[in-house]
Amino acid sequence: MTTKRHEQVGLTDAQVLDMYYYMLLARKIDERQWLLNRAGKVPFVISCQGQEAAQVGAAFALRKGKDYLCPYYRDLGVVLVFGQTARDCMLSAFAKAEDPNSGGRQMPGHFGGKKWNILTGSSPVTTQVPHAVGIALAGKMQKKDFVVYTSFGEGSSNQGDFHEGANFAGVHKLPVIFFCENNKYAISVPLKKQLACESVADRAIGYGFPGVSVDGNDPIEVYRVMKEAVERARSGGGPTLIEAVMYRLVPHSSDDDDRTYRTREEVEEAKKKDPILLFGQYLKEVGLMDENKEQDLLARVQMEVDEATEYAENAPYPAPESTLTHVYGE
Amino acid sequence: MTTKRHEQVGLTDAQVLDMYYYMLLARKIDERQWLLNRAGKVPFVISCQGQEAAQVGAAFALRKGKDYLCPYYRDLGVVLVFGQTARDCMLSAFAKAEDPNSGGRQMPGHFGGKKWNILTGSSPVTTQVPHAVGIALAGKMQKKDFVVYTSFGEGSSNQGDFHEGANFAGVHKLPVIFFCENNKYAISVPLKKQLACESVADRAIGYGFPGVSVDGNDPIEVYRVMKEAVERARSGGGPTLIEAVMYRLVPHSSDDDDRTYRTREEVEEAKKKDPILLFGQYLKEVGLMDENKEQDLLARVQMEVDEATEYAENAPYPAPESTLTHVYGE
Amino acid sequence: MAVISFIDAITMAMREEMRRDPNVFILGEDVGVRGGVFRATVGLIEEFGEERVIDTPLAESAIVGVGIGAAAYGMRPIAEIQFADFIMPAVNQIVSEAAKMRYRSNGDWFCPITIRAPFGGGVHGALYHSQSVEALFTNVPGLKVVAPSTPYDAKGLLKAAIRDDDPVLFFEHKRCYRLIKGEVPEEDYVLPIGKADVKREGTDITVISYGLTLHFCLQAAEKLAEEGISAHVLDLRTLYPLDKEAIAEAAAKTGKVLIVHEDNKEGGVGAEVAAVIAEQCLFDLDAPIKRLCGPDVPAMPYSPPMEKFFMLNPDKVLEAMRELAHF
Amino acid sequence: MAVISFIDAITMAMREEMRRDPNVFILGEDVGVRGGVFRATVGLIEEFGEERVIDTPLAESAIVGVGIGAAAYGMRPIAEIQFADFIMPAVNQIVSEAAKMRYRSNGDWFCPITIRAPFGGGVHGALYHSQSVEALFTNVPGLKVVAPSTPYDAKGLLKAAIRDDDPVLFFEHKRCYRLIKGEVPEEDYVLPIGKADVKREGTDITVISYGLTLHFCLQAAEKLAEEGISAHVLDLRTLYPLDKEAIAEAAAKTGKVLIVHEDNKEGGVGAEVAAVIAEQCLFDLDAPIKRLCGPDVPAMPYSPPMEKFFMLNPDKVLEAMRELAHF
């Protein structure tokens, strides 16, 4: 039996099993949305596939109900850990009135919900980064001890708002974790046309705080560096920039055709490091998982997804004239 | 006699004397504008005082008539080396029709002139940075071998446009020199409230190119690092970020009162390192200058400034209705 | 009641709101020890400390973006943009974020930020310290755009903006800062955002304006009265959403309308004012709807004769009013 | 003459201009190997290489800012903004820089950049992939804003934009891309920027529109003709500066005007159109100037019934036209 790496970073057996559950749940919700899309039932999907380990590893280092999230559109794994359910996600995919993120107003992947401390997100990339800094600033003013997590792709780290937000947080030593999910592509544009630095983490020094690069396919490693960053933030040590390196296993979105810009070989190669595969193996190696248990878990997840889909599909749409509401407060 | 540091970096005696002339000229034009302002003759002044060494040192490493400038408002020293005259500057200060920068449309310090390869500048800080990158991109496409110099204050290095421009240049390895004049303040806001990094040069690694910090009070040192950067750029080695560290010796502008945010002791202390003073001393130490020569030079400069002022003061204003011209091309 | 300047009314409003509500704070460039380049925040860092009067890094998108995050969390930030011309880098945060948070979250989140910005010319500010940028934002549902013209309105509307649960862009004409003085109560009061205000009753022509030019209209109306022409002057005060009822009412009252603003004519706020009238009370009109505005050039030049050419003044307004009256 | 789609006309225009002038190049997100997310640049990287079809980092202010630098130097950049909604981070570069370079340098420098951006809704794009953002730019002297509605106009106007010595914002309604087809000559031709175009002659009512809704107007006019009502339809084509003469002429022709656009009503382009008419030919009018526009909400929701509620369609337009005709 291999060493239990997770214990070394302070994760219990129950916790890693839970992590695996969330990773699987995210993956299965995502896969179902693609099926629904191809069947013409939902107009749009944007995926977390390949990024679940980083997301769930990161979210486990945060305190649900206490810390704040300003996530980006792929962070399905993160918001599930923070309390969103398969049903919530499917209500959003079907754009139904009950969708807690936006009441069906926004595309899926545009997370938000006050009850989960998830700030409402938009499509223009990286705008959430200064928001995270602002929430952290407010927390500091009110002497709260929460930290704020904000995520974005490596392509999005080239937007001015990343720079301005990170610099502000650095100057004010605010408890923000800048979590860059480097999945190697910004739609069709490969890393080398986006960035000339070795690692996105190299940018941290320019803001006076630590930058760390981590294997995004390994939830335990991600948890470890996140935990460190969270503790630093909470104890007044200021922000951290984390780059989690991974690969987007599917096209950018349901509107994309990734065959135009990357070879099938490259994608197949990446699938060998599919974090769900690797983490499943690890759990088996340390004796926490076996074929049976895995089947049970899969069945449970599948059932959640089925129920969620059915519920959401049958749920009512918002009323047309509700288009006119919530422009201003009453 | 001290060693001739300037020879070690490839500057001749004639060149350093020339540098001193430009530094003095810049200073004297600037001082005159303050007098004119206090006398109610020109509405606004923005100064180069304290930054002349860095500016002239940098400009001497460039090829006039070949390289391009996207300077910022304090770069009087740079544009003088590139061909602007005291008269040009005074025409701008008095907002007269003949002002070659803008025909009196813009405030002084908003340099521009196609004949000198100086791109027209604006007031919103840092917008010139992507422009410099665009000129360099065009040069690369057309297989030209010019380099592009762009400058900005340390406060302005926090704008998104700095980040986006630098990143673009890094990815395309473009011949751009990002020259940050770190004078310790952005109007009233001191360095530590602007930046948390040790040096602005630390930001370069995030864009995959070298960053260098240099004593901005020493024109020879500035020349040396600029020369290196220019050669790297010209030979396809890509951009360099240079931080020249200095001090703004006067208020931000004629509208500012710096006594509200910094002590007189601090300013007096900085004046001991006034680059004009230091460089004058150096030239004397190496035997290139003495009291007599200095008086001659001062007299020559003074005369240029006098003549320029008189000319500009008496020059005609633009016609009121010319306000309507140059909105679109014919 | 004390007579104070426009800018003092602004300072007073912020001071009172900061005393009233600990969640109110200020962020911007040079707002702290310097008290703002126009001195609008003078004395506030001394009273409230540097935690509540924050000298930010020079980055407008962050000033607004950080403010938005804090506002969504529950604070009441007042973000100062040093000159309205420099609001451009923050347009994405204002238009895509602040204005749409409530709508996109189906009412779950909202964004009570106030963004103050000095606008307008006549101060030798040249192209980039003189602009009127309001028209950029008067097509953005979810935002409110306010531009008071008197100290009394400034205080009451700024306090309303700070307490408003939605993002408010608050434009202050910088020429008004020290030029315009007026009575301002020491007491707490707020004025309703979204309501125009009749600044002068009249019967012959209707003049609609805001900001500095509103004062030109009032001065011209005074002179015109001597010629026996009575002008009705409406101060828009809120530029978005417009007080359409008040506009229609004022237009119908005299049947002759002149709209005056310093901003460029084409696509300016006056266009919507004219359109509202042309849609709602066309048959009450006795003359074409006239607009007297800044020329359609990129911005106001530095050179004094050009600045003068660009700027409106009481004489130019008087002439346009007289011409309309005699139509 | 071949019948091709709107988007193919766009591609054709760019290909022809790139062949004609080596200074023309394209920069934007995914414009290279991917051929653009809408496929407008498909095939161009193959023909012109990655030096002239540049996949940029994801940063709109740099895309435009770098383009501006290159344009000032003497190139003819075509910057693609992936969705018009994402033009916001580039507003500072567009408004403060591109639009003002010529003016501020007293004609010494100029900036021949073309900025293409797909706008508009009806494609399940939700709040941030459906917006009409043109009104943000139709108050900015120095800029030209173009929005063609047919493949023929698209080709001719895009070529004109690329050759224009001033910055042109070129908005393409994304719903038109594959829906709208029309005859487009293989030959080189340009159409004048700044000129509106009568798309249908008529005598009873005047309808003024642009983009996708122009087609709704034409369809509605067709039906209305069956009822014996003759509609005159003007396509603005250029949204800034407006063709005021053509607008006044079209309005005066029938005396009854309906302005139609997908963008929000208040502060939209239609406001200026109405204001021009109310100023220039008020006494030719027989009815209030009507506007039929998107509702004043932040943007178009994702949920199908809400999107449908927001969007105009031929029936909604028909109803408004009929009502005006019977006024």
Ligand SMILES: Cc1ncc(C[n+]2csc(CCOP(=O)(O)OP(=O)(O)O)c2C)c(N)n1
């Ligand atoms: C400001 C802005 N520009 C363009 C887009 C269109 N867009 C959506 S996602 C994307 C690529 C993002 O790449 P990256 O940041 O690496 O994140 P990833 O999708 O790879 O996770 C682009 C260009 C956008 N949403 N916002």
Ligand SMILES: Cc1ncc(C[n+]2csc(CCOP(=O)(O)OP(=O)(O)O)c2C)c(N)n1
């Ligand atoms: C976008 C923008 N915001 C604000 C200003 C107002 N402003 C002019 S200079 C300045 C400070 C600049 O500081 P720094 O970059 O350090 O340059 P320095 O003046 O010290 O040389 C500010 C805030 C501006 N010109 N542009």
Ligand SMILES: [Mg+2]
């Ligand atoms: Mg990516």
Ligand SMILES: [Mg+2]
């Ligand atoms: Mg500085």
